Amino acid sequence: MIELEGIKKVFRMGSQSLEALKGVSLKIERGEFISIMGPSGSGKSTLMNIIGCLDTPTEGEYVLDSDRVAGLSFDQLAAVRNRKIGFVFQNFNLLPYATAWENVELPLLFDGKNARKRKERVTELLKAIGLYDWREHRPSELSGGQQQRIALARALANDPPILLADEPTGNLDSRSGEEIMDILTELWKEGRTIVMVTHNDRISAHSQRIVRLFDGLVLP
Amino acid sequence: MIGIFFRNLVRDLIRQPLRTSLTLSGVVWGTFSVVLLIAFGDSVGKAQIKRFHGMGQGIVLMFPSRTTLPWQGFLKGKPVRVTPEMVEEIPDKVPGIEVISPEFVGSRLISYGRKEFRNTVRGVNPGFERMRNTIAEKGRFINPEDMAGRKRVCMIGDVLAADLFGSGEVIGQTIFIDSVPFTIVGVMLKKSQNSNYNGQRDERCAFIPWTTFSTLYGYKYVSNFIFRPLDLGRSKAVTEDIKKHLSKLLGFNPADPDAIFTWDTMDFEKQFTTFFLAFTVFLGVIGSFTLLVGGVGVASIMRVVVEERTREIGIKLAVGARRRTILWQFFSESLMIMLLGGLVGFGLSAGALQAVKAFPTGSFVEFIGMPVLNPLVIVSTVLILLVIGVVAGMLPARTAASTDPIAALRK
Ligand SMILES: Nc1ncnc2c1ncn2[C@@H]1O[C@H](COP(=O)(O)OP(=O)(O)OP(=O)(O)O)[C@@H](O)[C@H]1O
Ligand SMILES: [Mg+2]
Numbered sequence: 305m306i307e308l309e310g311i312k313k314v315f316r317m318g319s320q321s322l323e324a325l326k327g328v329s330l331k332i333e334r335g336e337f338i339s340i341m342g343p344s345g346s347g348k349s350t351l352m353n354i355i356g357c358l359d360t361p362t363e364g365e366y367v368l369d370s371d372r373v374a375g376l377s378f379d380q381l382a383a384v385r386n387r388k389i390g391f392v393f394q395n396f397n398l399l400p401y402a403t404a405w406e407n408v409e410l411p412l413l414f415d416g417k418n419a420r421k422r423k424e425r426v427t428e429l430l431k432a433i434g435l436y437d438w439r440e441h442r443p444s445e446l447s448g449g450q451q452q453r454i455a456l457a458r459a460l461a462n463d464p465p466i467l468l469a470d471e472p473t474g475n476l477d478s479r480s481g482e483e484i485m486d487i488l489t490e491l492w493k494e495g496r497t498i499v500m501v502t503h504n505d506r507i508s509a510h511s512q513r514i515v516r517l518f519d520g521l522v523l524p
Numbered sequence: 525m526i527g528i529f530f531r532n533l534v535r536d537l538i539r540q541p542l543r544t545s546l547t548l549s550g551v552v553w554g555t556f557s558v559v560l561l562i563a564f565g566d567s568v569g570k571a572q573i574k575r576f577h578g579m580g581q582g583i584v585l586m587f588p589s590r591t592t593l594p595w596q597g598f599l600k601g602k603p604v605r606v607t608p609e610m611v612e613e614i615p616d617k618v619p620g621i622e623v624i625s626p627e628f629v630g631s632r633l634i635s636y637g638r639k640e641f642r643n644t645v646r647g648v649n650p651g652f653e654r655m656r657n658t659i660a661e662k663g664r665f666i667n668p669e670d671m672a673g674r675k676r677v678c679m680i681g682d683v684l685a686a687d688l689f690g691s692g693e694v695i696g697q698t699i700f701i702d703s704v705p706f707t708i709v710g711v712m713l714k715k716s717q718n719s720n721y722n723g724q725r726d727e728r729c730a731f732i733p734w735t736t737f738s739t740l741y742g743y744k745y746v747s748n749f750i751f752r753p754l755d756l757g758r759s760k761a762v763t764e765d766i767k768k769h770l771s772k773l774l775g776f777n778p779a780d781p782d783a784i785f786t787w788d789t790m791d792f793e794k795q796f797t798t799f800f801l802a803f804t805v806f807l808g809v810i811g812s813f814t815l816l817v818g819g820v821g822v823a824s825i826m827r828v829v830v831e832e833r834t835r836e837i838g839i840k841l842a843v844g845a846r847r848r849t850i851l852w853q854f855f856s857e858s859l860m861i862m863l864l865g866g867l868v869g870f871g872l873s874a875g876a877l878q879a880v881k882a883f884p885t886g887s888f889v890e891f892i893g894m895p896v897l898n899p900l901v902i903v904s905t906v907l908i909l910l911v912i913g914v915v916a917g918m919l920p921a922r923t924a925a926s927t928d929p930i931a932a933l934r935k
Contacts, residue, residue: 358842359930379846386844397839397933401539414844458843 306332306355306466306497311364313350313520324350326520327364332499334465337492339508340501342517348501351517352470355499356391357381386414390459394471396451398443404430404454405439411461429457433487449480456487467491469500473507485510532853533860536829547825548865554815554912555869556876558905561811562804563877563895569800571893575718576796580656580789582756584763585721587748587785588770595777604774604783605745608734612649614751618765620758623651624751628737629723634730636688636699643684644723645701645730647737655752658726663695663710666733670709674735679710683727701730704740721787722747759788812908818865819916826858826920837924838932851925858917866909873897 313325324347332338340348353359354366357373366373368384376384385391398407408429412422430436433453435446443451452472459467469488473481481504489510492498502508516523537544588604595602608626615621628647633640652658653665660679670677678701685694685708698705717725737743753762763786771778830837837850874897881894 353930356842358933379848382841382844382846385842391842393933397835397842399836399839401535410840411843414840414846414849462844 305334305367305369306330306499307365307367308351308355309365309367311351311354311361311366313347313354313359314362324520325354325361328517328520328522330515330522332497334497335492335495336513337489337498337511338500339511339514340499340517341503341508341514342523346517347520348517349470352468352499352501356389356468357384358391382414386411387462388464388466390456390461390464390467392452392455392459392467392469392472394474396443396448396455396475398451398455398458400443403440403442404435404446407443407454408457408461410458415462425461429460433457447480448476449483452476452480452484453487456484460491464496466497466499469498471501471503473502473504481507533857536857537860543825544861547821547861548868550818550821551815551862551865552818552869552872554811554818555866555905555909556873557814558808558811558908559870559873559897559901560876560895561807562904563873563897563901564892565800565804565807566898566900567893567895568891569797569804569893571716571891572718572800573793573796574893575716576789576793577657580750582759583655583750583752583789584759585748585750585787585789586763586766587721587787588746589782589785591776591780592782593777593780595780596775598775602776604770604776606749606770606774607744608649608738608746608749610770610773611746611749614766614769617769618762620754620762620765622752622754623655624749625649625652625655626734626746626749627652628734628741628743629747630737630741630743631723632702632730634684634688634699634701636697639688641684641687641728643728643730645678645732645737646723647732647734647743649734652731652750655750656726657715658731659713659715660710661713663708665710666731670733671735674739675733676704676706676736677709678706678730678732679712680708680730681712681725681727682714684730685711687728699730701732702740706730706732756790759790763788808904808908812912815908815912819862819912822858822861822913823916823919826854826917827923829857830854830920830924833924834927834932835935837927838929838935841927841929842933847925850927851921853921854924855917855921858920859913862909862913862916866906866913870897870902870905 308328308330311325311328312323315322315324328351340351342348350359354361357368360374368388373381399410405426408426409422412425417425427436430439433456435450435453438446438450443454446454467488472484472488476484485507488498488500498511500511508514588606591598591600591602591604594600611624611626614624625648630645631642632645634643634645635641648666649671650665650667653660658665658679661682663679665679666677669675678699680694688699689697694708694711697708699708700706712726714727717727720726723729751762751766753759767784768778770784776783840850877895877897
């Protein structure tokens, strides 16, 4: 379960500072499928990064499965990102010089899984997203939809209970977008918690609940 | 895991071949310098010590002189006179002596046919050969029979032999020493020698039995004597015992520092060894600076690499890489460049040393010796490489590991 209480985030750039989140409180139950919507610059990505333990709030309390995230060390946070939370980005964030296979394998490597387990899991994932035949290709040789599917497979490598997707379809044509959404819906049905950012009403229609952000605050 | 690790490493290195090879060349050159300088220092030191051993190894030279303290009614300045018989009796009275020889030294006219040289003639006993490394290459050194029979035989230095006979037969020839005929029984094996006490270097000397020397020239007292202690570490104590024994025999103060002047080659050798060790270390330090420049090159290139790969680091951190995983990735990459450069540097220097060996330059070898890749050279170079490599690798790797994932992903 994800519990955010009074989360503030201030970015400082030299003498200027910008309050991207101004006190966000949010509770997400296990197994929920949530969309976060809001205008550009309203703090959606900032919130996602905090939920994903990529960033830390300036103020406020974040409790993830009864752990106070503020109390975790850098390497403990790395372990959370590795096993508990899968993250999908709008721009895929694949390693450009690594093959599809190697990109999917990355979280398994960081988790210290042995070669046999890695091979089994990567094969399973690539087959599930229908890109097993593309395993030796680099991201630049794949379409946007294919890249995002690779990124999804990578996010799922260690079978995390939570999946965060920041505009996963933002860079895709509608057909590829629908494919991604089908996979996400499937994953949710398997019991995963899914938090997704989107601008698109047709995309958000897949989710159970919509949270609207405006200027760093959650709209009631 | 290890396999993937190396595959990625190699891929990273060959992704920028020009940059990698430029960085490598700095390390290669540095290693090359370190190896050659240390090998050079080491071989010069060894060559010099070998030349020093040419005079003799583990020996003490004792020169009877004059008293400088009054003793039992005698004023100071009394000459200390030692006969060769006294010298040869010393081992019966003083324990701990392996071998001892009296020595007469004189400058004599040596001639063969129309060739004439005024060279040093040494009257000694057979023990001299071992102590002073005057080994016979052809024939033999003088032997006990020569001694007992006061025979007119001699062994001559290799240079003297060449001066007198050119490349002709030497053994069995008769030469004249101050118009007295002597039969040559041996020619000395050529040796490297950097110093001698009174007289010429051994390569120009004639060695004859001291018995013959004293009979022919009427000498009673030795110019000096030489001994080697059984235990080289006890040379000081044995020397003192000999002084005490002779002082009783001849009547001088055993504490008189100058009555018998002594030269312990082991003292000299210690200083010599220390000096050349310092010399080698000095050269090694100079070489290390070159390698340091290579290391700085690696560090600064790696800093650029880290900068360029910030995004990659961000992605890895986002999917669960720990700090030390990132640290190790960049650290090992720098270290790999260092070790690869080191390896090539070693190869090149081994080639260079091999090339030096191919030059048959006699006098060069005598002074410089033969620089080789011996364990000292290898171990010190590897240590220097490792130290510089670890520092050069650690700095950029720590920068990489402290990357903020969000800032990195926004690039
Ligand atoms: N690392 C950062 N440093 C400085 N300012 C930042 C940083 N991250 C976000 N911001 C600023 O915080 C505000 C919120 O940004 P955020 O990326 O969360 O918006 P968003 O809702 O995701 O917008 P978009 O729909 O365009 O993705 C923006 O004004 C942005 O410029
Ligand atoms: Mg955003």
